[in-house]
Amino acid sequence: MRIVENTAGLEQLAGELENAPYIALDTEFMRDQTYWPKLCLMQVAAPNGPAAIIDPLANGMDLAPIYRLIAKPELVKVLHAARQDIEIFWHQGDVIPDPLFDTQIAAMVCGFGDSASYETLVRKLTNAELDKSARFTDWSRRPLSNRQLEYALGDVTHLCQVYEKLAAELHRTGRESWVQEEIAALKDEDLYELDPANAWKRLKPRTSNKRFLSVLAAVSAWREIEAQTRDVPRQRILRDEALLEIAAHPPEHAEGLERIRAVPKGFAASRSGKALLEAIAAGLNLPPPNTPDIMRPRRRREPSQSTVDLLKTLLRLKAEEAKVAPRLIAGSDDIEKIAACEDDGLAVLHGWRAEVFGNDAIALREGKLALALERGEAVVVELEDE
Secondary structure, three states: OEEEOOHHHHHHHHHHHOOOOEEEEEEEEEOOOOOOOEEEEEEEEOOOOOEEEEOOOOOOOOOHHHHHHHHOOOOEEEEOOOHHHHHHHHHHHOOOOOOEEEHHHHHHHOOOOOOOOHHHHHHHHHOOOOOOOOOOOOOOOOOOOHHHHHHHHHHHHHHHHHHHHHHHHHHHHOOHHHHHHHHHHHOOHHHHOOOHHHHHHHHOOOOOOHHHHHHHHHHHHHHHHHHHHHOOOHHHHOOHHHHHHHHHOOOOOHHHHHOOOOOOOOHHHOHHHHHHHHHHHHHHOOOOOOOOOOOOOOOOOOOOHHHHHHHHHHHHHHHHHHOOOHHHHOOHHHHHHHHOOOOOOOHHHOHHHHHHHHHHHHHHHOOOEEEEEEOOEEEEEEOOOO
16 A cells, blocks of 8 residues: 655655556545644546555645645546535645546436445445545544455445446446536536635525524624634534524623623623624624625515425426436426516526426426326327417
8 A cells, every 4th residue: 555655755656647648546534623624545446557545644744745746737637526625635736637527427427316325435436445434534643454444445446337337327428518517517616615704605604684694694703713813623612503693683892792691600690701792793884795696576466385396396397307306407496486487597497407397397487298197107298279
């Protein structure tokens, strides 16, 4: 087993990998005690080439050689469920893998259902069984056992075979562009920018009350900055329920803050409590954040639940027929918008999604298609024009 524990060894490994047609990548990290993910291991493998574990915690280790490799535009980077790995690459190495292949997204297009697990793909595509007994390892501890290291390396050695099988199936079906369309969203830098000004969106408020939103934006930004600065989970600073209660009933002084049930006892008198009160006061004097999703115009008519249910049934049928995960085609919000005749800007009504489902969804809505039972199975029936 090759373990790279110094920068010189990493330079050598990167040199061996730079001419590979692709590399498989994975990371092991911890973030339950920190705001920023703590990168503990990085695993890399290439077809018919080296496979290695890189130890980012080794004394004096500089990861620049592997990040230069990840940045190479002619080298395909293969990951499974890549979003959290990319977040680490972006914040620590200032790089987003491109070209990128996410095997979880590809599996959804190839008929493996919603959010196919890595273990499932390995079992079905390589006939191998993964030992997941080391899954809950504390990857920051040293030394790691051979069993733990073998588990970590298995996450990339099998990934090469999984990638090749999925890529071949996508080529056979002509669906490479379907996958790339989804992967393009993962390469958007804005996805990984943790701007405190946008922290309020995580709480998904369901109100357009300007005062509430102004205070919520201010206190959420304060919490995010505190968590980033102290490198602790945001919930350890103050829980979501506390922020929502504060936004609903903004206290003007420490006594009022102390009376809020979700705020810990004694918090109001602390340095953080004083800073929070300042954020509340600032929020009360600021305009609300831009909230197009919350403040969208009221629907001309609410769709009936039966219409929504029919469209969901059609989605399941068409997804089964195309062997694509339904979630990849359309979400619940898309279905409700189609039912309400709010078609503008819906991705499901364009490109491959329209071919698989969107066009038929409109036809069903307009009475040109129907759903029926045939030998106990739901089927789509095309209606003749009168």
